[in-house]
Amino acid sequence: MIVNLVVLLACQLSGEVAARGLGLPVPGPVIGMALLFAALVLRPKLAERIAPTTSGLLAHLSLLFVPAGVGVVGHLDTLGRDGVALIAALLLSTVAAILAGVWVFLAVARLTGASE
Amino acid sequence: MTPADPAEIWTYLRQDPLLWLTATLVAYSLGDLAFRRSGRRPLVNPVLVAVALLAVLLRVTGTPYERYFDGAQFVHFMLGPATVALAVPLYANLRLIRSAFWPMLAALAAGSVTALVTAVGIGAAFGLRGETLLSLAPKSVTAPVALGVSETIGGAPNLTAVLVIITGITGAVVATPLLNLFRIRDWRARGLAVGVAAHGIGTARAFQVNETAGAFAGIGMGLNALLTALIAPLLAPWLVALLTG
Numbered sequence: 001m002i003v004n005l006v007v008l009l010a011c012q013l014s015g016e017v018a019a020r021g022l023g024l025p026v027p028g029p030v031i032g033m034a035l036l037f038a039a040l041v042l043r044p045k046l047a048e049r050i051a052p053t054t055s056g057l058l059a060h061l062s063l064l065f066v067p068a069g070v071g072v073v074g075h076l077d078t079l080g081r082d083g084v085a086l087i088a089a090l091l092l093s094t095v096a097a098i099l100a101g102v103w104v105f106l107a108v109a110r111l112t113g114a115s116e
Numbered sequence: 117m118t119p120a121d122p123a124e125i126w127t128y129l130r131q132d133p134l135l136w137l138t139a140t141l142v143a144y145s146l147g148d149l150a151f152r153r154s155g156r157r158p159l160v161n162p163v164l165v166a167v168a169l170l171a172v173l174l175r176v177t178g179t180p181y182e183r184y185f186d187g188a189q190f191v192h193f194m195l196g197p198a199t200v201a202l203a204v205p206l207y208a209n210l211r212l213i214r215s216a217f218w219p220m221l222a223a224l225a226a227g228s229v230t231a232l233v234t235a236v237g238i239g240a241a242f243g244l245r246g247e248t249l250l251s252l253a254p255k256s257v258t259a260p261v262a263l264g265v266s267e268t269i270g271g272a273p274n275l276t277a278v279l280v281i282i283t284g285i286t287g288a289v290v291a292t293p294l295l296n297l298f299r300i301r302d303w304r305a306r307g308l309a310v311g312v313a314a315h316g317i318g319t320a321r322a323f324q325v326n327e328t329a330g331a332f333a334g335i336g337m338g339l340n341a342l343l344t345a346l347i348a349p350l351l352a353p354w355l356v357a358l359l360t361g
Contacts, residue, residue: 008197009197012196012200030199030261033201033203033334035200036203040204041207047204051204053201054201054204057198057201058201058205060144062163063144063162063191064195065163065281065320066140066144066166066191067185067189068259069164070188072278072282075274075277085243085244086244089234089239093234093256094231094256094287094290094313095294096231097231098227098294101223102223102300102306104219104222105220105222105223105308106302109305112219114216
């Protein structure tokens, strides 16, 4: 458990250092994800070892967004007079992006023979 | 020790991170319970319920967000390690991901560009202009990247922060009913599209529905962060000038 947390934190830390050091446009934890992925490819046994910790963490991933969500409630007034227009744009755009993503995925999967 | 009166205990507790850490976990557990009890209705999203409960609680007790965050930061901090942890389902689904390389790449490009262009386009149609419109452009991207992009293109990062979270919750709430309505049964496509459109909150939702969808959502989120960071500075200012100029 502790060793598993050390693995995750070490990847994140290396990611943060790389992101800042190289001025990359991607956040440290995302680079950390890539680093852990590389480690798993190199040492497949690591996956079995850390899986209990990571699946526990990911099963409750939603919980981790609650503090940021509470912060947003206090800042809803930053939406100001544009609130309705902003929410409408968000809602429609999110629906459009999800549909564009799935349809293009399915179309290209059919073309390349990668359908399920 | 003489027993303290309740007012004193409250004075102590409200200063203590323990109270707000516990409240965050309890609110989320109640949200999760409500979600299950409702027969997993998408609108009874655990994050939405927990945020609403805590917002009311903070208002009623007159607690400033900074004090709340002293406790809640321990939960917030775990976002970093959890993002790193996404590598494990990614690796577990490697064969599936490799076989879906081209569909993934195409869907990433389509979802990412659609998210940006429709947000700015619809915003402009509703009369939004300038900085406000630019703040909308990176709304589908994970918060730390979205804030950076917003600043680069001349948006307002604090407005973008709010829009990013609302987008995530919107995606988490609408994805399942929307995709069921259109009878999309491919978990790879569903997951990837939601990760691209609604970043981590969408990804969290995908993991609740299906493990494969979760893995693809994680990739969608990570790759869209990279893609939007690259294309938004080129595309967004041009689009805003074109639509409102």
